[in-house]
Amino acid sequence: MHTFDYEKSGHELLTTQTVNLLNAVHEAKGRQNVQLQVSPELAEPLANVARIQSTDASNRIEGISTTNKRLAGIVSEKVAPRNRDEEEIAGYRDVLKTIHENYAYIPLKPNVILQLHRDLFKHTPLAFAGHWKDSDNMIVETDGTGHAKVRFRPPSALQTPELVAKTCDDYNKTNEAGDIDPLLLTCMFVFDFTCIHPFNDGNGRMSRLLTLLLLYRSGYEIGKYISIEHLIEQSRATYYEALAASTVGWNENTNNHTPFVNYLLGIILTAYREFDERAAIVSTPTPARHSITKKQRITDVLNQSLSPLSKADIQQTLPDISTSTIERTLKTLLNDNQIQKLGTGRSTRYVSLHR
Structure with missing residues (x-):
């Protein structure tokens, strides 16, 4: 069974490249805080756009979609879902809203993760919502010729509850100790959660929602204004390559978090830079x-x-x-x-x- 030691892994991640990414994100976070103070009118319109993009992109990665008009209506809660795809889109909207508005009161615990998963599927009749997987699953990838192959075999359904509890416990313990940058902890936890693949369905969407939750709880609220899910969708091939590289040896405790951690840090940094661009436009003197x-x-x-x-x-x-x-x-x-x-x-x- 895989074991978790985020303090040890976090120190091993401190290569020049990763440290440079961390420093760049820290600086960008400081700029964002100032920009929102100078141009508070920037927050609401950016948040409205990001909310639609996040709901759309995270579902589209999983092959779930609807028309732009229907999407806008569902996200604004002006129309009710009328098919399975739209039911799942509405669920993502609800969990995203919960995290945006209440992240400070949502701790990282297995029962909380189950509640979020339940809400992700609350508009559907699916019985597995809010429950760990009841059968073993595997991550399959298909090449350009349509040939499918197993990329990774997650732990068994029997091991899942224990593994989720252990990764949450080690994340919380390491975070409280304060020796490892919360950004590194977030990236490592999200990666390990993805490897555990604890649900029958919704694992990818839950991983992206938990990314936002942990970033917000650590003071990095960029995902409210620039859609991180949208940036991941735009770089989907690189996303899967980073996952694949870091999963090698995961079941044997010999994997390297670096490829995925650096990928996700790069996405976060890109989001902050896009925020800088939006802020520069809006902060142009009003008469101009x-x-x-x-x-x-x-x-x-x-x-x-x-x-x-x-x-x-x-x-x-x-x-x-x-x-x-x-x-x-x-x-x-x-x-x-x-x-x-x-x-x-x-x-x-x-x-x-x-x-």
């Missing part, structure tokens, strides 16, 4: 912002981007501009042959023709 029309600001974003942008990308860059205004502007720019529309439906992107 008001002297430029919203249409021109949207046009500028498209002109300055080296890659096609979705409506969500534009809204995240310009959180103070409403979705309806962005949609009207895109339609006008299309009619004026200023931009080109690529793809359809959820994959729709827009690219400037005058860069």
